[in-house]
Amino acid sequence: MQLKISRCVSKTLNNQHAKNTKLQTLHIILIIILSVISGRSVSAQETSKAIENKVKTLLSQMTLEEKVGQMTQVDIKVIGNIEKQHGRAEELIDPGKLKEAVVKRHVGSILNAPFTPNNEALSIETWRLMMRTVQEAAAKTRLKIPVIYGIDAIHGATYTQNAVLFPQAINMAATFNAExxxxxxxITAREVRASGLQWNFSxxxxxGRQPLWPRLWETFGEDVHLATVMGTSYIKGHQGDxxxxxxxxxxxxxxxVGYSYPLNGKDRTPAxxxxxxxxxxxxxxxxxGIKAGSPTVMVNSAEVDGIPGHANYQYLTTILRGELGFKGIAVSDWADIERLYTRDKMAASPKEAVKIAVMAGVDMSMVPFDFSFYDLLIDLVKSGEVPMSRIDEAVSRILTVKYQAGLFDPKPLLPIAGNFATAEAIAANRQAARESIVLAKNDSHILPLKKDANILVAGPTANLLSTLNGGWTVTWQGAAEELYPQEKLTVLEAIKEKSDxxxxxxxxGSFDAPIDVQKVVDEARNHDVILLGLGEHPYTETPGNIETLNLDQVQVDLANAAMATGKPVILLTLGGRPRIITSIAExxxxxxxxxxxxxxxxEAIADILYGDYNPNGKLPISYPRNTNGITPYDYKPIESFESNVYDPLYPFGHGLSYTTFETSGLKVDKDKINQGENIVVNVNVKNTGALTGKEAVLVYINDVAASVTRPNKQLKAFKKVELNPGQTETLSFTLTPHDLxxxxxxxxxxxxxxxxxxxxxxxxxxxxxxK
Incomplete structure (x- = not known):
């Protein structure tokens, strides 16, 4: 408590912006003194009130230009020294451009990595120096409002070299392990902050209910409950208390909201x-996510029912603010306010686009390469088309998050040693990778392989790090193989390390390089088994748009040739979407x-191939049998009626182990409950095999008859347990009225x-x- 109180006192007494806050300061100090006397810590409500007072005081001192600057977010290229992109860290930022952005234009936020076409990862030392340079510029402004720097650290500190990069979200969902x-x-938050960065766009x-969508792999899968549990667990780990x-x-x-369900499957197209x-x-x-405490949202880049996300007052204000109670920052996505004019043809001019977006509820514009938003919004306020009250509302939200994040009273950066790429973090990453991999088929117990088996490895995904990681890895698209840390192992390299x-x-040597199919056929004679590595090259966003889920024909030809050899084939797929593999998998x-x-x-895949780890991943999506077979697991009765069937290649929740499990004794604590009551579900799970293993037990419900058609089943709870051979554990789940x-x-x-x-x-x- 003493440390917490000291920190609060420091934040209170170091307010450098207020001229008329003596009464507020005395009030806050009195609260702290009373808290000490009463033996309790300062409450969140009191802290919130203190921040609210600081924001009001600071806002009262700001000019229109300073306020609109806070609502402006620019890419680092705006302050970058392009000519020095491969120079020393202190040369990467142009002092004149930085002054123009932060001092003259009062820019409140900067994002992204510099400056090459790939926007590639920087060393942690370079990031720290650059962030110090940015904040030093902010400290020279009249009101000394810090810049908040944003980065897409979506599976670890993706733009910091040698960061611990976890499985992507679709894999994390496959673990069914909230821990x-x-x-x-x-780990992500710690490494982002150790890099000097402050805000994670994650x-x-x-x-993910549309498998064609090129950002499917950034989701936690097709189920609402699974995505809720995994997403909120991530938030709580990232933000703490x-x-x-x-x-x-x-x-x-x-x-x-609604971005992930485009009708035609292509990124940034209508839902x-x-x-x-x-x-x-x-x-x-x-x-x-809002209830878990996330203080910012990024707006849908596309449109839902004819209304672009950045123009949707119903979604951004009526629902987000009024119904969900969100009080934080709504930030635009990349250039999407301008696109209301250039792409969507909703606005007659760039100026009208700014007005539409701001009045709909966008608080901060990811412009990203100029100050057009800043200039146009100032004009709109001066002309009375956008009221000052709306500006004050947006800026208050931005300042509040900056205070909540401690940017006005920054703590010393974490030491790099002990906080970045630690052995513990790497071990946690490897465990996440192991639990994320789904064993979908294992005929005649072909797996695990013997260590002395002779293995022919073929296919475009088997010897690349980029195909293990996908987009937002080192670079935006994640395809720059030469920039990956070479000490990390591809599937092929990991197999070679384990094999006798x-x-x-x-x-x-690359995904697009030709493969000598005849050589595969010839070499197969001298090997016991073929590991066939198929799948996708890395991508994200619109560069990942495709016309079909079918595999490239060259991969199909390779698979057919491998099958024709008569040797046992193990198919390994890597990529962000469920490409159609039915004829090969069968x-x-x-x-x-x-x-x-x-x-x-x-290494995780090699661990599973050789039985050094017992697989336990389960599918967080329905894996389609055919390109148009995209019915999700929680289908409606009409989708499984007469000739309609749910017939995926592998269903949601599917995943094998090298041992076997059995559930039994399912029961509920009551046959009848009143509306508003909970019900408790108990079930036994037993390891009926010969190896220790983990099993995710999934609990579904079905509302038998309702005034709106209900899904055949919906996931409402899950728990993952580790059991020794013969061990039984009784699991208990509480279903709430919300679950029903x-x-x-x-x-x-x-x-x-x-x-x-x-x-x-x-x-x-x-x-x-x-009733």
Whole structure:
């Protein structure tokens, strides 16, 4: 308590902006003194009140230009010294450009990595020096308002060299392990802050229900509950109880809202989502992220039902602020305010685009390469088209987050040693990678392989680090293989390190390099098994748009040739989407779905191949059998009626182990409950095999009959347990009224009386909700 009180006193007494705050200061000090006397710590409400007073005082001193500057976010290229892009760290920022942006234009936020076409990762020492240079410029301004610097650290500190880079979100979801998501958040925040950066544009709370979408892998899968649990766990790890702490940082919920469900599957194209579906599937994750304390959201770059995200007052103000109670910053995505004019043809001019976005509820514009937003918004306020009250509202939100993040009273940077790329963090990353990999097929127990097996490795994904990591890794698109840390192991390299047999590789030095199919056929004669590495090259956003989920024909030809040899084939897929592998998987002896397991993914896959780790990942999506077979697991009754079927290649929740598990004894504590009551579910899970292993037990419910058609089942709880051979554990789950609720006819969340089913494994038990 003493340290907390000292910190609060320091923050209070060091307010450098107020001229008329003596009474406020005395009031806050009195609160602290009374807290000490009474033996209690300063409450969050009191801290919030103190920040509110500081914001009001600071806002009262600001000019229009200073306020609009706070609402302006520019790319680092605006302050960068392009000519010195490969020079010393102190030369990367142009002093004149920095002064223009921060001192003259009062810019409140900067983002991104400099300055090459790839925006590649920098050393931690370079980042620290650059961030110090930026904040030194802010300290020279009249009101000394610090800049908040944002970065897309979506699976670790992605733009800092040698950072611990975790599996991507789709893989983290496959772990069904919230503790790992929490740990990822902790480690990411620590390494982001050790780099000198302050604001992480993560985590993605969209749900991935359109497999063509090139950002599917940035989501926690297709299920609302799974995405909610994993996303909020990450936020809590990243922010802790106080994201002003030296090893914590604010998160940003992306991309509010409906972005992930484009009708044609292509990035930044229209989503057709009715309000009931929006409220049932797409809003709950964001609501949970807000309740978890995330203080910022980034706006949907596309449009929903004809309204671009940046122009949608209903979503940005009525729902986000009025219904969900969000009080933080709504920041635009890249150049999307200007696109209301250039792309969407909603605004007749760039000036009108700014007006539409600001009045809809956007607080900060990611411009990103000039000061056009700043100039246009000042004109709009002076002409009376945008009221000063709206500016004050937005700036108050921005200043509040800056105070909450401790930017006005910055703590010393964390020492690099002991806080960056530690052995403990790398071990946690490797465990996350192991738990994220899904063993989908294992005919005749082809896996695990014997260490002395002779293995022919073929295919474009087997010897690249980039295909393990995907986009937002070292560079934006993640494809610059030459920039990856060479001490990390590809799948091929990890296999060679473990193998006591012969390992031969037939493949190119890059994803697009030709593969000698005849050589694969010839070499197969001298090997016991073929590991076929297929999948996708790295990508994200619109560069990742595709026309079909089918694999490239060259990969299909390679697979057919490998199958024709008669040797057992193990198919390993890597990539961000479920590409169609049906004909290959049906003929393969084993199938491993790797997705994007991160920088430790090569070793994790080798651990599983050789049985040094018992796989336990489960699919967080339905893996389609065909290109148009994209029905999610929580389908409606009409989707499985007459000729309609749910027939994926592998269903949601599928995943094998080298041991076996059995659930039994499913029961509920009551046959009937009243509306508003909880119900407790118990089930036994037993390891019926010969090896120790982990199993994720998934609890589903079904509302038997309702006024709005209900899914056949919905995931409402899960728990992962580790069991020794023969060991049984009884798990208990509490289902709340919210778990039994849905969006009713009047678009309000309700629980209707009636019968419900609970499903775990092969068992079903029922109960009734009465009025």
């Amino acid at each position: 790992l998501a929490f740990k990822e958040g902790e 985590t993605v709370m969209d749900i 106080d994201f002003s702490a030296a090893d914590k940082a604010p998160t940003c919920l992306k991309h509010y 057709w989502i009715g309000e009931r579906v929006l409220r049932e599937y797409f809003l709950p994750t964001f609501e949970a 047999g012969k390992v031969t590789y037939v493949g190119g 003929r393969a002896s084993g199938v491993i779905l790797g997705f994007l397991p991160g920088m430790e993914g090569g 609720s849905f969006i009713g006819v009047d678009l309000k969340r309700i629980v209707e009386p009636g019968d419900f089913k609970v499903m775990v494994g092969n068992e079903t038990v029922g109960f009734t909700v009465t």
